[in-house]
Amino acid sequence: MTRKQRRLTMIGCALAVLGFAAGLVLYSLRDSIVFFSTPAMVGEQHIAPGKRFRLGGLVQPGSLKRGDNLAVTFEVADGTAKLPVAYKGLLPDLFREGQGVVAEGSLDNAGVFQADTVLAKHDETYMPKEVADALKKQGHWKDDYAAKPGGGMAAQAGQGQGATR
Amino acid sequence: MTLWFVFALMTAAAIFAVLLPLGLRGSKPSQGSEATVYKDQLVEIDRDLAAGLIAAGEADAARTEIGRRLLAAADPKNSPPLQSNQALRRLAAVVALVGLPAVALAVYLPMGSPRLPDFPLAARSRAPDAQPLDGLVAQVEQHLEQNPTDGRGWSVLAPVLLRLGRYDEAVRAFRNSLTYGGESAERHADLGEALAAAANGVVTAEAKSEFDRALALNADEVKASYFLGLAAEQDGRKADAAKIWHAMLDKAAPDAPWRPLVQAALLRVGSPAAPALSDQTVAAAQDMKADDREAMIRGMVDRLATRLKQNGDDVEGWLRLVRAYLVMGDRDKAKSALSDARQAVANDAERLRQLNEGLKTLGIDG
């Protein structure tokens, strides 16, 4: 083999692998990514039942109901709209009413979001980034959501003492 | 002054690090070269050959290749001779002597707080040999974990927890001290106080019932009376509050330590206890009335609203919020709070009924 042929062989190999990888990436990007929505966006976009997406928002206080065999239902709200969610399994440690949540799944025909994953994907401010962004965009962002619980507690403690002493 | 002395020493050390190599003349610096690597590689080939890992022909081919690299590395144009450049060295020395401290100070001064001493926690506790409070609390908690029926332990722990701002735990501790240490007016009143503290200073129905119990056991219980007055004030029954507090002052000894507190409270509800106050105190309390009180009430209402937004189960809280807005004369906010409340408890028939009943007593319907 001449030097040129060698080089061509190698470049050919490299292109083949890269092409293969690019094909894989494009194929997977079409099929295995999921979009993020809030209840209000679900209402506007008319997402078809069965299409997978991530739903984010605040767990509506008082809406959490535990059924038999680890089944739970709760509502996710974003200030304008609410969407009922059904889930079967263990809720993450950081799941709380009134706190942010991200659930992954799809709508059923009755308009209930059937989640197969509920994510506790957030930092110590109890607000998943997607949810915080979406709420901010819709103008429902309140500073008290962002206030760190520790700081908030400290402030309240001071006030509580002031009121009682 | 010590601090600046330390800074000066550190700076000197840094400058020294730069000047040290500049000052060393004549000594030939140790350095490696590519040739060393290739010579080592040649030795390595001999070793592999001796160990039988490569054949003689291969060894020769490898030696040729490495020899070629060795020649290239020895090419003098790749490594021109070293020479000393006094002007540059002097420049570097000046940069180290002047520039380094200048940069250090220019960066440090705007950001540092050289006047602020260290505050390690150990040095801050009052008694030098006392353990930190939290450590003691942990010890008592551990003890109680093992002897949960020790009423005295609970009554020691509870007030400390209350002071530390761990209200929910304080409530539990007071409850336990009642259960295991026996009922007393004082304990009921303390529990009520903890409950109120846990509710951000609002005297809830639960807290109120504790104060009532305390007064049933001892009609002169000061704390319970005071808080019942506060409850009346928070419910908007100012006259009732004033009546309770006046009664307290009437019964109290002239030097009771809580007198000023109650007097200030009376000022708040607009019924000053005239004879007991010097002009100065009145003036001070009235100042508070002007600014602080308004701010305090607003703050309390806002906090309540925030809490309800996060957790809407609390029917009583909603009622209190609506009432607070009404008292403050903010009808719009009261209405929006009302609709929020309805939404929050819409799924719970029992709570909705409670809410509607409560609203009736407030004089607002549907």
Next chain:
Amino acid sequence: MIVEGGHYALVLALALALIQSTVPLLGARWRDPALMNVARSTALAQLLFVGVSFAALVTLHVTSDFSVLNVYENSHSMKPLIYKITGVWGSHEGSMLLWVSILALFGGLLAAFGNNLPLSLRAHVLAVQAWIASAFYLFILTTSNPFLRIPNPPMEGRDLNPVLQDIGLAVHPPMLYLGYVGFSISFSFAIAALLEGRIDAAWARWVRPWTLLAWIFLTLGIAMGSYWAYYELGWGGWWFWDPVENASLMPWLAGTALLHSALVMEKRNALKVWTILLSILTFSLSLLGTFLVRSGVLTSVHAFATDPTRGVFILLILCVFIGGSLTLFAGRASRLKQGGLFAPISREGALVLNNLFLTTACATVLVGTLYPLVLEVLTGDKISVGAPFFNLTFAPLFVPLMAAVPFGPMLAWKRGDLLAATQRLTAAGIAALSAIALAWAWARGGAALAPLAIGLAVFVIGGAITDIAERTGLFRVPFAIALRRARGLPRSAWGTAFAHAGIGVALIGIVCETTWNSEFIGTMKPRDTVDVAGYSLTLNGVVQRQGPNYREQVASFMVSIDGEPLSTMTPSKRSFTTRGMSTTEAALLSRGFSQLYISLGDSSADGGTVVRIYHKPLVLLIWFGPVLMAFGGMLSLSDRRLRVGVPKAAKALRGLQAAE
């Protein structure tokens, strides 16, 4: 005084780094030995001052000095001592200080042990190292200063995120950083070579130990992080394709490629330009990882920093260093002389193939990690690229790579004989086929691909064993001679075998865990018994306990197999009062390489407790594999002998292997 002393030491380190990044370059330009040697003393002094600064911050955390904002926000006087120390790098500011400390450590090590380098190369490398350091000192001082004060210090701190209060945190980030930041040395070497305009086989010899060191730490760091997530997060998962995990995986893939291409360069003086590019890319990916984690553009369990000014600053550093180095590369690369030639079928060819697959796999991870960010910036749509994407793209690229791994060491340098290599691998192939048959017969159900994957893993392990057997002549020559040869074999040869076997071992663990794991999720009351994978677990009861700064609910499970009591497992759920948070502490029971895993959920109203019980077959192999790989790396690192790639002469007889 400790606070301000630490603060000032950090400032002095910046000043020294500025001198270190300029004076030695002038020295190299004018060939002045004294000026070039300034790099060495300043690098050591810089290490000293950063060390002082870091020690000061640790002291402040230990003594709970809440007049320091960073301590107040991330510590608590009741925290156990070990977590007070680890809390230092649990916070953003502290972790960045650790980052630069490690950077200074590598600079200091190079200054202290770099005597074998030519003077001007050492001056250049240390100067480039100081550029990076200066940028990060500035970043820390202006946007993430850990020494800022509170004039009226509060009595108590705000505690550390309880999820992060774990021994895994004590070891995992420093390990990762040692890896991430270690690649800065190969980057500096590459830039130095470009600045000097000269590069040859000796360069690769010098850069090898540093790259290897960084790679070992990164391998261990990733494995440890994965194990930490496995037992701390309570889901039993060990890899989530979380952007933060990807951020550490990408430099690992590129770094692994770099190790292999540097090998070619050291032995055969070929692939020079590519090796330089890989050095730049590897460290760029480390920087990218730092940016992703530290800027808060992604928020996940790992990311605790969200402040846009920080993000912008790191992005700026990122652009300047990556853009600058690539521009320099584009300008200078053509001047570098091409080296040795080789045929496509040869050891070099195999290593090129390895590089091709590793970098492509790295690129797909990069696409998957950055695509959501880019899309959000461009269109505002929020998407998540999760495990399905990565499984679909990463696995097809890794399968051919792993199939090729055993062939590499069998091929001779310059021109190899694929047929002969295949013949030598017959035994490994037979072992793989029998493994497939066994797996198929034993496992009913599960993915059909799983036995094939196990076969592949066995093939890789078999290949590593064959490699050693071939070199020592085991089974061909008397045992005593083979033993003597084994002793005479360079340690790097053993290192290669261990590292390659490590990948196979990890793959077996991954396949077994994902295919044949069994789980039970449900509510249990005391005295209830469930059966999972042949074990029966009885819930004895649930008790409350008080820890140093938390309360925990501990469940006690009796584990038995075939009616024989085996052990007791005690998973727990902790609640931390200061933050009002709770964490799940899973209980693990190892049986060989398999594990039983129990974690607790909420208590239900009727006195039951929700539990998750998993049986994970051979799960420990997932982490044992990387440990083997790191061990191989250490063997290779300890090898003081030099590597020589003996070229295969065109008509030479085969039979003897090239020396490693």
